[in-house]
Amino acid sequence: MxxxxxxxxxxxxxxxxxxxxxxxxxxxxxxxxxxxxxxxxxxxxxxxxxxxxxxxxxxxxxxxxxxxxxxxxxxxxxxxxxxxxxxxxxxxxxxxxxxxxGFGVSQTKAIMTLVSGIPMGPPGSHCRKPPRSLLTMQKLN
The missing domain is CATH 3.40.50 (Rossmann fold)
Known part of the structure; x- marks a missing residue:
């Protein structure tokens, strides 16, 4: 190449x-x-x-x-x-x-929201939703 x-x-x-x-x-x-x-x-x-x-x-x-x-x-x-x-x-x-x-777009968005405090928005309809445990961690912060 x-x-x-x-x-x-x-x-x-x-x-x-x-x-x-x-x-x-x-x-x-x-x-x-x-x-x-x-x-x-x-x-x-x-x-x-x-x-x-x-x-x-x-x-x-x-x-x-x-x-x-x-x-x-x-x-x-x-x-x-x-x-x-x-x-x-x-x-x-x-x-x-x-x-x-799962390390997909939805998980990355959830982690970015958790770490930064800036809402990254929901994943697209074609993406798997992040696990509830990650969403719960987001709500606690």
């Missing part, structure tokens, strides 16, 4: 959305000289991707896990890898919690 990119003069970045870090590493290795921004799209593996050469991230959980993610990035920049790992593990625990709820 990346072989023809040099023909696109304005090409600046790519988002890698697979969990295969071997494939991601090969992508970085083969294209490092082109100085692309390598954005990683698997939020629960960002720390590992940074080590492999990711220069940024794009993901849905950063909407409500932004503070923890920024703390992880700051620890990584300070080379405090123990703290960075602890933040990544905390993020993973929360992502696992959300996955158990």
């Amino acid at each position: 990346l072989d023809g990119i040099q023909k696109i003069p304005i090409f600046q970045w790519l988002k890698f959305s697979d969990t295969d870090l071997l494939d991601f590493g090969q992508c970085v290795d083969q294209n490092r000289q082109r100085q692309f921004a390598f954005l990683f799209g698997v939020d629960g593996q960002l720390l590992s991707a940074l080590v492999m050469g990711a220069t940024g991230a794009v993901g849905s959980t950063y909407n409500y896990l932004g503070k923890k993610t920024n703390q992880m990035l700051e620890a990584y920049e300070r080379k405090d890898f123990s703290s960075a790992l602890n933040y990544q593990l905390c993020i993973q625990r929360f992502i696992n919690f959300v996955i158990k709820l």
Whole structure:
């Protein structure tokens, strides 16, 4: 896929959305000289991707896990890898919690409403409703 990119003069970045870090590493290795921004799209593996050469991230959980993610990035920049790992593990625990709820648009909207206090509106009619436990947590806050 990346072989023809040099023909696109304005090409600046790519988002890698697979969990295969071997494939991601090969992508970085083969294209490092082109100085692309390598954005990683698997939020629960960002720390590992940074080590492999990711220069940024794009993901849905950063909407409500932004503070923890920024703390992880700051620890990584300070080379405090123990703290960075602890933040990544905390993020993973929360992502696992959300996955158990269904991790769809409705769950994400409910979590965003819960975390931000800003009503995100109901999910579209094509989406599954969030679990009652999450809706109850919203009402308590």
